Amino acid sequence: MQQVVRTITLTYNSLSRPHRIMLGSLILVTLAVFIWQPAVHLPENDPISKDITLNLTQPRSLPLDVNEPLEQTIPEPDEILQDELDTKSPNGSSTNEYVISSGDTLGNILTQYGIDKADIALLASQHRALRHLKVGQQISWSINANGDLQRLLWEVSARESRIYDRIGNHFKEKKILQQGEWHDSVLKGRFGGNFIKSAKNAGLNTTEIRAVTKALQWQLNVNKLQSGDQFSVLMSREKFEGRHEQSRLLGVHILSNGKDYYAIRASDGKFYDRHGSGLARGFMRFPTMRHFRISSGFNLRRVNPVSGRITPHKGVDFAMPIGTPVLSIGDGEVLIAKRSGAAGNYVVIRHGRQYITRYMHLKKLLVEPGQKVKRGDRIALSGNTGRSTGPHLHYELWINQQAVNPVTAKLPRSEGLTGQSRRKYMATAKQVVSQLRFN
Template sequence: MKRLRPLVAHAANWEPPVPRKHFYAILALTALTLSTVALLPAPGDILEQPIRLELPIAAHGTATNEDNTEFNSIPDHELVEPDAASDEGDDIPVAPEPQWMEYRIRNGENLTSIFNTLGLSTTTLYKVLDADNKRRLARLKPGQVLELKIDEDNLLQQMRLRLNIKETLVLERKDEQYLAELITEAVEWRRAPVEGTVRGSFYQSARNAGLSAAQIQKIANLFQWRMNLAKELKQGDTFRVLLQHEMVNDQRTGNSQLLGIEFKSGGKSVSAWLSDDGNYYDGQGMSLERGFRRYPTHSRYRISSNFNPARKHPITGMVRPHEGTDFAMPIGAPVLATGDGVVLKATSHPLAGTYVVIRHSRTVSTRYLHLSKLLVKPGQKVKMGDKIALSGNTGRSTGAHLHYEVRINNRPVDAMRVKLPMAEPLSGKAKRLFLAKVRDYRKELAAS
């Protein structure tokens, strides 16, 4: 008790270290803070509070966990939205699909310049050319359209080129290389009759009727041993032609075939019809083709010197027989065998130059002189129309030409006038089938 008195006395005389009004303000603030903390729940109480989940608004209204017992029955580990995994990549851009583009080829362009224009690499160009082993891309024409599929890395994935109405070349990238494929459209053949009357020349009359120059030339060749169409056809004579055309999607490809033709001239009929063996015969099955062709060339070149037993030689000036027919031909033009046979000689001589001799039978042979290049060898079998050499100006010659001879029993004859043997006619079953086909062809022409 005695000890407390000094302390009480000391307290009574104690002064706060701050002014009294500030001291009481601090005291009041402390008391207010303690009372607020006392009213807060303990941390354990906070964790035990129920969690309220706000659900999306459904079609029937707002749903919460208090009034949706079906939702409350789902375990917590299954409360994951189905699209949650896919949402993670929504901000990743999707690579665009390669797009097709068209490039119309202009005059003077080739595949190299086109690839440079499009920014395609030289490596790609070489790979594409390697795949095109038929070198179709080396023959691009102005107006053709290239279809190209190029991806976002500027790599050529696919390329298409329409070669013609029925063929399309496709190149596709596979394992760093390109594979080429030729796609062919389905074709059909349709027959088309043509009729005409000779007014003026046969050529112009046939053109007016709708025949092409190539078709007219073929007709003229068929009848070269029977009649001269330019001279023997008269005004008012008629002709009927049966053609068949190759079609793709109702369009003509340009390919056609002559099935038959018949002339009515001066009260008589002259005709030619295609047989199953690929040759043409008249209405009785007789061949229109001789065993020989008259000319050793595709084209009708000018005759610079005829067969002449008493001709004066242009170089020596001496009278020496000209035993053949000279055709004024440029160097390098094709020379054709005029009949089936075996090559007897294919060599050179100081006077004849490079030359070929063909034996056709025991009695008939032909000679071809002053050639520039041989395309056959001795002992080789040839067919009528085969290319045997190229024309030239070798040996004793005053200019580029072909000297052509026909010899019978080793005696020279005029190749432009000699009567040559006919090819074999049809017989037996082949003839019966042919005559039945001719009847059908004539019915089609009569019904047109």
């Protein structure tokens, strides 16, 4: 270092006096530019200046990305799906349902749907039986407009259900034991322009129609059936004192444009085709070819660090360079591909009946509405459009019209039955298929 300084000094002294003066002046000017900071004065009525009162008694922590969450400037899934099977309660509450799979617990199921961990712990501590959910059982729950858990229904068996209603800080249990007779019924019909109306004419109620569309969601969209297509549905119905109390879909067969579609229930509560192959289309966890840093996480109860208001962040933000390929996480149909205000360029894709994904702040769109996409297809290039302070991708996953954490949500995967489970299923499927045939 001393040798470098000595060399610079000798070189400087060897310069002529005018050159030394010029070089010294240049150094001083450069230092002045770095040190000088101009004062900025805003008029009192300037539209970008305002007084903010902070509640200093409440501790706050800034998230990784201090951007405001997006305002509701684009349609949410319940606004996109417009039929009577997707209506929400007028008070803003919503209901979700879930079939228990291997490894599931009450906690990991409800957490992925954004239910507060305190609500889950309260329910589980008061009713310990919920810690013993079994594969094939179904639970459904409702939340209010603020996302608080209000009710949980646990279908223990075809004969027993348990309802847990919230009363203050307590969940009250009510057991319902069914005492009616169960009978299998085959209901058949032809599509006449509106599937819901055609199914009701065949004797199906709204709950049963919803079960049919859900079972078939990975094979076809029932709203796009052609006039004259046939359907056959096998329902197991309980009749008590002359009334139908509840029902369970056992199988469905649709003949559309000369092609057969089957969905048959197995003992695990899931639906498979007549060969025992899973109907679900597998999803990728992330919409990119490689992992990127999450700059802002999923948080339905996110408190705005400035305003103090709860402003939910319904997705995750991935920090990535502009122009990074964005991929569809699964097979589906593009519902929206356009530019909006805060969202910038964005894409909405529907996967089956239950799942919707949304991708925002894109630089370039590579798909258009109505286009069918496969898992891994390029749908856009990431960008910095709309209300965004830096290049990133805002990605959302919605299940049953409820935003869930895409990093932890349990995603559908392609699977089939094997071994004893498959042999048992095939015996059942043979009987169901014979009942679903068209004359």
